[in-house]
Amino acid sequence: MERRRFIAFALTPSLIVLFAVAVLPAIYLIVTSLTPFQLTTPGSATDFSEPLRNYRLLPGDPRFVNSLAVQAKLSVASVLFQVLLGMLLALLLNVPSRFVEFARTFFLIPMVLPPIVVAVIWKLIYAPDISPLYYAAQALHVTLPALTSSVDFALTSIVIADTWEWTPFTFLMVLAALQTIPDEYSEAALVDGANKLQIFWYVTLPFITPILVISGMFRLIDSVKAFPLIFLLTGGGPGTVTEVTNYYAYLLAFDTNEIGYSSAVTVVMLLLVCGISLGLVWMGRRKEALA
Amino acid sequence: MSESSLRKATPGRLVAITVTLLILLSPFLWLLQMSFKTNDEILQFPPPLIFTPTLQNYISLWHSAFSASFVNSLLSASLSTTLALLFGVPAAYALSRWAGRGKHALSFAILVTRMAPPIAFTIPFFLFYRWIGLLDTITGLVLVYTSFNLPLVIWMMQPFFDTIPVSLEEAALVDGARTRTVFTKIVLPMVTPGIAATAILCFLYAWNDFFFALILTRTNARTAPVAVVNFMNYEGWEWGKIAAGGSLVMAPVLIFSLAVRRYLVSGLTAGAVKG
Numbered sequence: 001m002e003r004r005r006f007i008a009f010a011l012t013p014s015l016i017v018l019f020a021v022a023v024l025p026a027i028y029l030i031v032t033s034l035t036p037f038q039l040t041t042p043g044s045a046t047d048f049s050e051p052l053r054n055y056r057l058l059p060g061d062p063r064f065v066n067s068l069a070v071q072a073k074l075s076v077a078s079v080l081f082q083v084l085l086g087m088l089l090a091l092l093l094n095v096p097s098r099f100v101e102f103a104r105t106f107f108l109i110p111m112v113l114p115p116i117v118v119a120v121i122w123k124l125i126y127a128p129d130i131s132p133l134y135y136a137a138q139a140l141h142v143t144l145p146a147l148t149s150s151v152d153f154a155l156t157s158i159v160i161a162d163t164w165e166w167t168p169f170t171f172l173m174v175l176a177a178l179q180t181i182p183d184e185y186s187e188a189a190l191v192d193g194a195n196k197l198q199i200f201w202y203v204t205l206p207f208i209t210p211i212l213v214i215s216g217m218f219r220l221i222d223s224v225k226a227f228p229l230i231f232l233l234t235g236g237g238p239g240t241v242t243e244v245t246n247y248y249a250y251l252l253a254f255d256t257n258e259i260g261y262s263s264a265v266t267v268v269m270l271l272l273v274c275g276i277s278l279g280l281v282w283m284g285r286r287k288e289a290l291a
Numbered sequence: 292m293s294e295s296s297l298r299k300a301t302p303g304r305l306v307a308i309t310v311t312l313l314i315l316l317s318p319f320l321w322l323l324q325m326s327f328k329t330n331d332e333i334l335q336f337p338p339p340l341i342f343t344p345t346l347q348n349y350i351s352l353w354h355s356a357f358s359a360s361f362v363n364s365l366l367s368a369s370l371s372t373t374l375a376l377l378f379g380v381p382a383a384y385a386l387s388r389w390a391g392r393g394k395h396a397l398s399f400a401i402l403v404t405r406m407a408p409p410i411a412f413t414i415p416f417f418l419f420y421r422w423i424g425l426l427d428t429i430t431g432l433v434l435v436y437t438s439f440n441l442p443l444v445i446w447m448m449q450p451f452f453d454t455i456p457v458s459l460e461e462a463a464l465v466d467g468a469r470t471r472t473v474f475t476k477i478v479l480p481m482v483t484p485g486i487a488a489t490a491i492l493c494f495l496y497a498w499n500d501f502f503f504a505l506i507l508t509r510t511n512a513r514t515a516p517v518a519v520v521n522f523m524n525y526e527g528w529e530w531g532k533i534a535a536g537g538s539l540v541m542a543p544v545l546i547f548s549l550a551v552r553r554y555l556v557s558g559l560t561a562g563a564v565k566g
Contacts, residue, residue, distance in 0.1 A: 006470040007389050010381035014401075014441060017378055021438030022404035025415035032414065092308060097300035105552055106312055109319060112548040112555070113541050114499040116516040120537045121318045123523075124325070130530060132321055135337055164318065172556055183298065224408045228501045232520065249410050253417075254506060263414055270411050277406050 026270075033267045037260035044260070054264035064265060067245040074159060074244060075223040081163040083216045086170025087208070091200075093171075094178045104175070111168035119232035122161040126233065148233045154241045161229050166222075170215045177211035178204070217280045221273060245269050326534035333530050348535035357536055360518035364540075367429050367514065368497035371436030375493050378437075379444025380486065384474060386445065387452035398449070405442040409502045412438075417506055427509040435507065436497035443496065444489055447558060451485035452478065488551045492558040495544055515540045 034051040037044050058064050089107065093100055110118065126148045128134045137144045147157045186199045194202070224246050230236060236243035236251065243251075245265060252262035325333055327344035352358070386398060416435060417426070425431035455478055463473045479486075504514040513521075519536040522529045548555065 003464070003470045006474070007385040010385035010474075011389070014378045014382035014445065017438060017441060018401060018404055021434070022407075022412075025412050025419075026407075028415040028418070029411060032418070089311070092304065092311065095298050095300045095304060097305075099305065100300060100308060103308055103312060105549060107315065108548070108552065108555065109316060109545070112495070112544055113319070114501070114516055114544060116499075116501040116519060117322075117537045117541045120519060120533060121322045124322065124530065124534075125318050130333055130338075132317075132338065139337070164315075176556065221406060227409075231501075231505075232523075246408055246410055253410075253414050259414060259418070266408075266411050266414060270407055273406065273408060274403070277403065 029263050029270075030267055032260055033263035035260045037263070038257050039259060040257055054261050055268075057261070058264060058268065063240055063243065063248055064245070066240050067243050067248040070155065070240070070242060071224070071244040071246075073155060074162070074226065074242075075220055077159045078162045078166070078223055078226075079216050079219045081159065082167050082170045082219055083212055085163065085167045086172075086215065087174050087212065089167065089171040090174035090178055091204075094175060107171060108168045110165050111172075113165075115165070115228040116232070118161065118165045119228040122157075122164070122229065123232050126157055149238055151238050151241055154234050154238060158226065158229055158233060158242055161233065162223070162226050165229075166219055170212075170219065173211050173215040173218075174208055177208045181207045213283065214280070217276070217283070221276055221280070224269065224273060322534050322537055325530065326538045328531065328534075330529070330531050333534075348531040349539070352532060352535050352539065355532075356513075357515070357518050357532075357539075360513050360515045361539065363429060363432075363508075363512055364498055364515040367432040367436060367512070368494045370429070371433045371440060371497050372490050372493040374433065374437040375440035375444050376486065376490055379441050379489075380448055380479075381474070382441075383445045383448030384452050384478065387449050388457070398446070401442045401445055405439065413503060413506050416503075420507060426507060427511045427513075429512050431507055432497075432504065432512055432514070435503050436500065440493040440496055443493060443558065447489040447492065447554070448482065448485055450557075451482040455481055488554040489558075491547045491551045492554065495547055498540075498543060 032045070033054055035045055035047050036050075036053065037047075093104055093107070113121075125131050125133055128144070128146055134144055145153060147153045181204065185203050189199045189203050224244070226244065227246055227250070230242055230244060230247050234242040236247050240248075246269065249262045249265040249269065252258040252265060326348055327346070328339075328342060329345055329347060332339055332342050386394060412435070416431075420426045420431050425434070460473050460477065463477055464470070468476075499516070500514070501516045501520075504512075504517045505520075508514065508517065515536070519533060519540060522533045522536060551558070
């Protein structure tokens, strides 16, 4: 009995804190999304005369619809690159060697850097007047467009920076999976006359497919958080070419004061992220059931 | 076990690894070398690869408002880490020992609070802080970071407690010890490495944050990441200071993450580095 009480006692403060700082804000966010709340309009925070107005406006808001498309493009492209490059890196570094083990740590640097420092690094790579990229192009007599302010390249430059930042994550996950594959399997395939490509395709790939999917899902959920890169590199522009939903919600709330409408955008975004997260958990369960 | 003939550290592979690493790290190294250049050298074409390194950028940062921001970052990150551990470690222990139904649902609910995009918290926090006067205060930042790190602590620490056999605790209980004593005197010392790793990860999350600090602070509680961005202004960009500030912001991160690299994956998958 005393033990039970202790467990309850140990758990309660955390639950109270989480309720206060996660559940209450979520409820408040939903409440705000039902109002035309603007900081500059008195009484707008409690105006529930037309609660679903914000949600009704959303489908007809070209910037909102565009932001979902931009987010989809950014997420799909960066997740694909990160999973592919992470896998290639992991295959390259999956060798038993002291030097390689030592080197692996340095491959993780981009991922652990503060996101704003990553953004600063890419800001200077993309800054025409001082960038090593532009120096190199000039030396080769190639004229590069201003990448982050070009309609054609702005989103690509965000994808490149995001891929640089997060490939170490997928690399780390895939490497961990590769190390669980017993060497005997590929040895046996080798004896049977399989070439390297066949061994990869028929032995290695089936082993690492679940981890490829899972690390891709993690990156997909997190790709909503590319905020510092967009904030510093393009500011959502040119026009709305790189304006993801997260950034649009930020501008609405903290730039144009449309707090109620921004809350509605955020609620929709939350629902999407939750849906994807639940999908991830469901897949994780299924994987456990299969194993 | 014989070493595989397929996975061998051939010279060719080692060269490929080294070249890949250099390419991968070149953007990072470019920022680092820039922080030791004068503004003239930064703007020179072609960029001088051999130059006399100067600490001028760092010295001028030291004498600017940046040092106060650095202290703000240190304060908010370490205080929030302490609080998150204080609340989270006992909770993780409780979850680990609690056999009741609903344990998994509760664990998942705790994790979900961390998966949500930061903007979902920022709007309510901003309005609430504005109302009670917590905008632009260290207290306000500590509160947000604690709430963001709490789920991480619970998720990181639970497996550590799981590895401690319950029979060990039962023996002490039979001898008449109270659960509280068993927890503090027997269980906690055994998970000290886990606590250290978790603490470092919490510190890094708070330290790395840009989004919350951008919106919830102005001048008094401005953190180092926001201060770096403030060097980009319309009067001309102070690239030397930006590079030096960026290097200073990433210094503790690099040191700490080397220390906990074994736990990085579990830490990162239990949520995400806040944007």
